[in-house]
Amino acid sequence: MVTLQTNMEEIAExxxxxxxxxxxxxxxxxxxxxxxxxYKSVAEEFNxxxxxxxxxxxxxxxxxxxxxxxxxxxxxxxxxxxxxTDAGLVFFEMDIYWTMAGGADPIAYLEAYPNRYHLMHxxxxxxxxxxxxxxxxxxxxxxxxxxxxxxxxxxxxxxSIVAAGKKAGVKHFFVEQDMVHQPEIALKKSINYLKNx
Numbered sequence: 001m002v003t004l005q006t007n008m009e010e011i012a013e014x015x016x017x018x019x020x021x022x023x024x025x026x027x028x029x030x031x032x033x034x035x036x037x038x039y040k041s042v043a044e045e046f047n048x049x050x051x052x053x054x055x056x057x058x059x060x061x062x063x064x065x066x067x068x069x070x071x072x073x074x075x076x077x078x079x080x081x082x083x084x085t086d087a088g089l090v091f092f093e094m095d096i097y098w099t100m101a102g103g104a105d106p107i108a109y110l111e112a113y114p115n116r117y118h119l120m121h122x123x124x125x126x127x128x129x130x131x132x133x134x135x136x137x138x139x140x141x142x143x144x145x146x147x148x149x150x151x152x153x154x155x156x157x158x159x160s161i162v163a164a165g166k167k168a169g170v171k172h173f174f175v176e177q178d179m180v181h182q183p184e185i186a187l188k189k190s191i192n193y194l195k196n197x
Contacts, residue, residue, distance in 0.1 A: 035073075050090040124149045124153055126154050
């Protein structure tokens with residue numbers, strides 16, 4: 001987050017060279033997710049980053065993980081961020097695996113917040129599992145790595161999720177599998193499965 005706060009010109013220059021339209025962050029610093037006030041300050045900062053990114057010809061995006069999906073003091077932090085950020089400045093990248101592991105429904109989020117999710121990480125889950133806690137501790141993520149599998153080999157209704165994503169304005173879909181043996185085989189299998197949806 002600090003890099004986007006302080007080095008937007010350099011990021012824009014690199015993005016232009018690489019042909020990227022989006023500059024994003026994959027996580028919110030842990031100290032900012034301890035309270036609702038912390039999440040509110042993140043939403044404010046996201047708006048500022050999004051405004052700077054737009055001036056540089058970029059779109060700012062936030063990639064969710066499993067935290068922020070459970071109620072905290074009567075509110076769901078991810079909803080707070082979605083509700084308190086400018087829809088023209090702050091976009092989202094949904095990771096369907098971590099969304100499900102956090103106990104949320106990807107399709108419900110896509111339908112509730114159309115045109116906010118521009119990017120999606122697609123992976124599958126061998127069997128239905130949830131975080132052992134609130135999803136805020138990296139050890140809880142590591143516990144769930146063995147349940148990741150190639151798209152189409154798990155329990156997710158990927159056809160419905162991808163269809164809902166397209167309808168809701170997702171522009172880019174990425175196959176991702178955090179840890180895998182023979183990635184060239186697994187990724188090819190995932191791509192072939194998704195092409196046939």
